[in-house]
Amino acid sequence: xxxxxTGTKDILPADIAKWQYLEELLRETFRLFNYKEIRTPVxxxxxxxxxxxxxxxxxxxxxxxTFKDRSETSxxxxxxxTAPVVRSYxxxxxxxxxxxxxxxxxxxxxxxxxxxxxxLRQFNQFGAEAIGSRSPxxxxxMIQLAYGxxxxxxxxxxxxxxxxxxxxxxxxxxxxxxxxxxEDKKSLLSEDSRRRFDTNILRIFDSKIESDQTIIKDAPKLxxxxxxxxxxxxxxxxxxxxxxxxxxxxDTALVRGLDYYTKLTFEIDSGxxxxxxxxxxxxxxxxxxxxxxxxxxxxxxxxxxxxxILLACENEKSLNIPDQSIDVYLIxxxxxxxxxxxxxxxxxxxxxxxCDYDYLNRSVKAQMREANKMNTKYxxxxxxxxxxxxxxxxxDMSSGVEEIIALSEFNTLYAKLK
RNA sequence: GUGAGCGUAGCUCAGUUGGUUAGAGCACCAGGUUGUGGCCCUGGGGGUCGUGGGUUCAAAUCCCAUCGCUCACCCCA
Numbered sequence: 001x002x003x004x005x006t007g008t009k010d011i012l013p014a015d016i017a018k019w020q021y022l023e024e025l026l027r028e029t030f031r032l033f034n035y036k037e038i039r040t041p042v043x044x045x046x047x048x049x050x051x052x053x054x055x056x057x058x059x060x061x062x063x064x065x066t067f068k069d070r071s072e073t074s075x076x077x078x079x080x081x082t083a084p085v086v087r088s089y090x091x092x093x094x095x096x097x098x099x100x101x102x103x104x105x106x107x108x109x110x111x112x113x114x115x116x117x118x119x120l121r122q123f124n125q126f127g128a129e130a131i132g133s134r135s136p137x138x139x140x141x142m143i144q145l146a147y148g149x150x151x152x153x154x155x156x157x158x159x160x161x162x163x164x165x166x167x168x169x170x171x172x173x174x175x176x177x178x179x180x181x182x183e184d185k186k187s188l189l190s191e192d193s194r195r196r197f198d199t200n201i202l203r204i205f206d207s208k209i210e211s212d213q214t215i216i217k218d219a220p221k222l223x224x225x226x227x228x229x230x231x232x233x234x235x236x237x238x239x240x241x242x243x244x245x246x247x248x249x250x251d252t253a254l255v256r257g258l259d260y261y262t263k264l265t266f267e268i269d270s271g272x273x274x275x276x277x278x279x280x281x282x283x284x285x286x287x288x289x290x291x292x293x294x295x296x297x298x299x300x301x302x303x304x305x306x307x308x309i310l311l312a313c314e315n316e317k318s319l320n321i322p323d324q325s326i327d328v329y330l331i332x333x334x335x336x337x338x339x340x341x342x343x344x345x346x347x348x349x350x351x352x353x354x355c356d357y358d359y360l361n362r363s364v365k366a367q368m369r370e371a372n373k374m375n376t377k378y379x380x381x382x383x384x385x386x387x388x389x390x391x392x393x394x395x396d397m398s399s400g401v402e403e404i405i406a407l408s409e410f411n412t413l414y415a416k417l418k
Numbered sequence: 419g420u421g422a423g424c425g426u427a428g429c430u431c432a433g434u435u436g437g438u439u440a441g442a443g444c445a446c447c448a449g450g451u452u453g454u455g456g457c458c459c460u461g462g463g464g465g466u467c468g469u470g471g472g473u474u475c476a477a478a479u480c481c482c483a484u485c486g487c488u489c490a491c492c493c494c495a
Contacts, residue, residue: 058493305495333453372455384453
């Protein structure tokens with residue numbers, strides 16, 4: 001038997017209702033905040049991600065689905081959406097048409113990792129990007145958007161974490177400071193952290209190894225060495241979040257594994273998904289547009305994992321979405337009326353009444369069981385003595401009440417069945 | 419890439435120290451005096467016990483290999 005690829009999942013009809021519910025909620029929320037949807041191809045030139053995300057990141061280093069097409073171009077299935085959105089923004093000069101561009105997306109992403117709870121190789125993210133303003137109000141807006149959506153889904157076990165990485169300049173001077181501090185302790189660090197010492201020193205804060213943590217505990221904190229602008233912006237975000245009633249904590253270790261972040265970074269964690277707690281992450285990336293060859297523009301954004309969110313909803317039992325059912329099921333009381341039933345069904349459908357009937361020549365009892373199983377509101381009996389007298393019988397499935405309808409008054413059904 | 423656990427019916431699982439035609443519940447199908455559902459009752463279909471090899475008179479059960487799934491590490495959504 002051919003099975004789906006490791007780390008990929010079918011979304012079956014039984015589960016589709018909550019996906020559609022979530023997608024509707026997203027479109028409505030983004031409309032309220034005036035974000036326009038963008039859709040980009042699933043694959044891009046590999047160079048886009050290497051330059052955008054950063055060569056030293058785990059994503060680029062070991063997680064990308066990269067392959068060559070027949071013309072030997074190296075392509076990569078998108079592992080995240082910010083780089084493609086920025087590529088599109090630059091390619092189509094979206095910034096020339098308006099000074100601020102607010103975009104959202106819902107799209108599959110691909111990363112070749114070992115699957116576990118809340119982690120797949122093909123997974124879906126939604127997210128937003130606002131390009132063209134350095135206002136910290138937009139950073140706050142990202143958190144409000146994401147947090148609001150999660151709360152709307154009934155999620156409770158949430159933690160909002162924020163941090164500021166400062167401007168590139170302050171980050172560079174801080175890195176020197178940190179390097180000085182760690183220089184003589186370097187030999188005490190773990191192998192990973194020693195490697196990071198040279199490649200991406202900030203990530204040492206991410207280390208979960210205890211000995212690393214004790215060393216890093218007393219290191220100078222980036223947040224205490226911010227430039228004035230970053231400091232002020234961070235204050236604005238904190239104030240706005242408080243005013244919006246969004247609880248948050250400052251996490252100075254929140255560095256994030258993508259190179260493009262500057263100033264504010266944030267993450268929303270859930271305690272309801274297993275070891276992979278991050279439902280959502282984002283932050284400001286004031287350098288990326290220029291890095292990818294566009295005219296320098298400040299920007300901020302976030303991405304959220306749909307499977308993780310739905311998993312959290314599942315575990316918190318926060319969503320209660322009824323299955324879709326049809327308005328009416330047509331029941332063939334005696335054989336020979338198949339064509340007539342099909343005709344009735346098409347008439348009802350043109351009237352926007354959803355209906356179905358039995359195609360398997362089953363007994364009336366079996367048809368009734370079927371109707372009951374699909375939780376239909378009404379059944380319409382076609383056949384028997386009534387039909388000979390040009391009458392139909394309509395039954396309300398929840399009350400069990402039946403009524404007779406004259407064939408000549410078939411159109412009175414339309415209002416009744418809706 | 420590393421580690422641990424698990425693969426028996428569509429699903430959730432039983433299966434005793436290896437021993438007859440491998441079971442249950444749910445789901446599915448058909449009936450319960452031929453025109454109606456939910457509850458209940460009766461019956462039925464469905465399994466090369468993940469796959470391949472080995473040990474044995476005999477393997478779902480023991481051994482080896484292999485594939486897959488799950489969870490965790492790493493990192494991230």
